[in-house]
Amino acid sequence: MTQRSPMHPTGRLFAAVAFTEAVTWAGLLIGMWMKYGPLANAALVKLFGPLHGVAFLAYVAVTLFAAMRLRWPWWASALALLAAIPPLVTLPLECWFKRRGLLGPRPMR
Numbered sequence: 001m002t003q004r005s006p007m008h009p010t011g012r013l014f015a016a017v018a019f020t021e022a023v024t025w026a027g028l029l030i031g032m033w034m035k036y037g038p039l040a041n042a043a044l045v046k047l048f049g050p051l052h053g054v055a056f057l058a059y060v061a062v063t064l065f066a067a068m069r070l071r072w073p074w075w076a077s078a079l080a081l082l083a084a085i086p087p088l089v090t091l092p093l094e095c096w097f098k099r100r101g102l103l104g105p106r107p108m109r
Helices: 009-036 043-069 074-082 090-100
Strands: none
Touching: 009 043, 009 090, 043 074, 074 090
């Protein structure tokens, strides 16, 4: 059994917002399929469009906060911001950051 490193509270916040951003992306994609597909129903787009907009802005803000608070290298900060653009990329990025220790407590220098 491997020992998992504890997550910093800011790392937990980043993980939660990354998950929320991905879920709202998925809801918006399903809503667009329903709107432009055989059902022609825009109800989910009306629901998940604004939710995803708020989640996206929250993800960008929390990413910038986490980058400063957890002292991420520039490449990690850039990847985290870019991950919000394609659908559902924030989830694998968050898992990768967790494995690399970028969401845990930072060692003192």
